[in-house]
Amino acid sequence: MRPATDAQTVLHTLQQRLDRPPEQGFTAAALEARAVLLRESADVLSDPERRQAYEAELMALDTEDGALTPGLDVPPSREMGALLLLWEAGLAIDAFDAARRCLQPPQAPALGSHREADLTLLAGEACRMGARELQGRRQFERAAQLLQEGITLMRRTGRQPEQQRQMEHDLADLLPFRVLDLLRRDLSATDERAEGLNLLEMLVERRGGLEGDGDPALPRKDFQDFFKQIRHYLTVQEQVDLFSRWASGNATTPGSATAEFLACLALTASGFAQRKPERIAAAQLRLEASGQPGLQPFLACQHLLLGRVATAEACFSQGADPALRAWAAEHGSEPLAQLCAYCCDWLRRDVLAGYRDIEIDPDLEAYFADRDVQAYVEQLDRRQNRELQGRSHAGTEAMSAAPLTTDPVLDSLASRGTAASSEDPMRWPDPLEPAADPASLPLESSDPFRTATTTPARSSAAPRPRRAPLGAAGWKALPGWGRMAAAAVLVSAFVAAGLAGMMALRPLSPASPDKQPKPGVGATGTSPPPADTPAKSPPAAKPQPARAAGPVPLTSAEPDESQLRALLETWLQTKAAALDGRTPAIPPADLARERLVRELAAELRRNRARGVSREQVTTEIQGLRIDTRTPRRIAAAVDIRYSDTALDAQGKVVDRTPATNFRNLYIFGREGEVWKVVGFRPLS
Incomplete structure (x- = not known):
């Protein structure tokens, strides 16, 4: 009430307050205590002398530089009335804190x-x-904490179940605002951001997945607008991790085609911004393996960033x-100029936008100038050159109808068939599992999840696009300014600027999708010899069978991580033995799907063809670490350290891959009662 308010107005306001008590169901004793305090306040304010003394005390307190706070001494019998007046005055948080203290020992009532x-x-x-006041001030997390305190209090007292349900509903409605x-x-607020990411995953799971619509409190259109907004607050690595998990799905949420596409965009953005083309290669593999139509222009851009010009032009x-x-x-x-412009x-437009920690121009010249x-x-x-040479030798031998080899290892593998040797060994998802829930339909082209002009969509009827042919020949055919300079120069002026030859390049560990480094081979293979020392020629004696690493076949209905690791080690040993010219102790077909066995046979033939x-x-x-599990399919993230050395018949080193760390997602499938290795793909 204002200081200039006269006594008549004070009495009129008093009567209005007495005539309009709270209607929430308070007892008569509480309302009577409130009425007594209102009358006493009116008595003070309507008496000129008492009012003057009261206002003088308030002014004196105001001159203490905020060291003192005005207050009233209220007897316990009228405490409830004072709390009601405090609440009605709009000081709801203060009223809640005071009521909560009164409900705790030693003040707790009977x-x-x-x-x-x-x-x-x-x-x-x-x-x-x-909580509503805090929401109005956009303090959503503080509002949620207040509601959680209230829910805890309601549960402890066992009273007001309807109020408890209302507070739980209010808390659920706050979830997207808390995430934001x-x-x-x-x-630098790592704990708060980690909590935000956990709440975001909770929100998506509550909806039934990224494309789900199981949350009536947040309709599909509102969720899409919200999701588009919060993406700009996420770092690129946070998006890679989140979208990869949502793409794989779990026991309660199906895999998401949208999440897989967004994960590929995030991987591409990370690879371009940080000059790590192996991440772009992983994104290209995943995007290609997703089987979604309409991706050729995007794949063309990824092939271009990996230096595969001919393949990129063909895709585009x-x-x-x-x-x-x-x-x-x-x-x-x-x-090529058109492709660089696109x-x-x-x-x-689609890749580098939408990340909190990426601010970089799409400068292809600077990208290709990077040493890595x-x-x-x-x-x-x-x-690629070695593969092309190997294919050329293999074609000549096939036309002459001469047997490729009399190696018993290769002969035993060949009996499993080689028709699928051209298949991508990283094909994903595993055909053992049924397709995703038909209810998870692709989103319309205006969906804000899709950050690309051409909207990718899952199509179970359309055949999966196969990998485009290797682009080495087309890349070699570029003019004399050099393969590496072509893309960089064309993007800036789209004119051939003469550079004399290829830039000096340093070696890098292999991560190319056109010839995958073999992270799925021998756990106990022979260590490669030093770089400057020729390896010894293989002995003429018959190779000894390789020793198995663990018990097979694996028939447990729910194998644990140690059992899966033993199965994978046995398969890796078997591959290492076959590639080293030894007879595997266990037939490969007992450990892996037929496709992987055919791929191993094809790899042996390619090795022979290139000498x-x-x-x-x-x-x-x-x-x-097991990532997802169903009764007939298990996906496990595996960290592997890999190296290899290729030798010719005289024991001379033909090629070598230095020790490199890989992180792959291996798939295990159950055929009948036996678990086998199905395939793998690289993780970011």
Whole structure:
């Protein structure tokens, strides 16, 4: 009440307050205590002398620089009335704190008393009002904490079940706002941001997945707008981790095609921004293996960033629609110039936008000038050349109808068939599992989840796109300014600027998707010899069978991590033995799916074709953790250290891969009662 208010107005206001008591169900004793305090306040304010003394005391307190706070001494018999007036005055949080203290020992009232009932009711009402006030100030996490305190209090007293349900409903409605509140905080607030990520996963799971619609409190359109907003508060690695988990799904939530696509975009953004093309290669593998139609233009950009110009041009030519072709034609007359223009636009619009920690221009020239990128492309080029030479030798031998080899190891593998040797060994998902729930349909083209112009969608009827042919020949055919310089120069001016030859490149550990490093081979293979020492020629005596690493077959209905690790080690040993020219102790078909056995036979043939007599492989499983599990399929994240050395018939080193750490997702499937290795794909 204002200081200038006259006594008549004070009395009128008093009568209104007395005529309009709270209607939430407080007892008569509480309302009477409130009425007594109102009358006493009116008596003071309507008496000029008492009012003057009261206002003088308030002014004196105001001159103490805030050291003292005004207050009233209220006898215990009228305490409930004072709390009601405090709540009605809009100080809901203060009223809740005071009521909660009164409900705790040693002030706690007798169980079942009217005072306990009034305090509990007031605490609930004040809690909800205070939470709404905090929401109005955009302090969503503080509002949630207040509601949690109120729910805990209601559960402890066992009273006001309806209020408790209302507070739980209010808390559930706050979930997306809490996520936004926590994730927009500074990156140094690691605990708060971690809590925000946990709440985000809880929200998505409550909806039934990223494309789900199981949350009536947050309709699909509202969730999409919310999700589009919070993406800008997430770092690129946070998005890779989140989307990868949602793409795989779990026991309660199906896998998400949208999440898989977004994970591939995040991996590509990370690889481009941090100059790590192996991440782009992993994204390209995953995007290709997803089986979604309409991805050729995106795959073309990824192939270009990996230095596969011919493959990139082929993908773009096959997948670009007439509108995109017309747009590209306006940005250059040469196919490579058009592709570079589209790649820059794709990076700027769809890939690099939407991350809290990425602020980089889509500069292809700077990207290809990086030493790590140069080393990766050069190593990829060498491997492609070896594969092309091997295929050429293999084709000549096939036309002459001469037997490829009399190696008993290869002969035993060949009996399993080699028709699928051209299949991608990283194909995903495993055909053992049924397709995702048909209810999880692709989103419409306006869906904000899709950050690309061409919307990818899961299609179970459409065949999965196979990997485009190797681009080494087309890459070699570029003009004399050099393969590496072509893309970098064309993106800046789309004109051939003469560079004399290839830049000096340093070696890099293999991570190319065109010739995967073999993280799925021998756990106990022979260590490679020193780089400057030729390996000894293989002995003429018959090779001894390899020793198995663990018990097979694996028939446990629910194998644990140690059993899966033993199975994988046995399969790796079997592959290492076959590649080293030894007879495996266990037939490969008893450990892995037929596709992997055919792939192993094809790899042996490729080695023979390029003059490799033996390939000594060393792998070490450094860790295995089960990621997802169903009755007939298990996915496990595996950390592997891998190296290999290829030798010719005289024991001379033909090629070598230095020791490299890989992280792969291995798939185990159950055929009948036996678990086998199905396949693997690299993780970020």
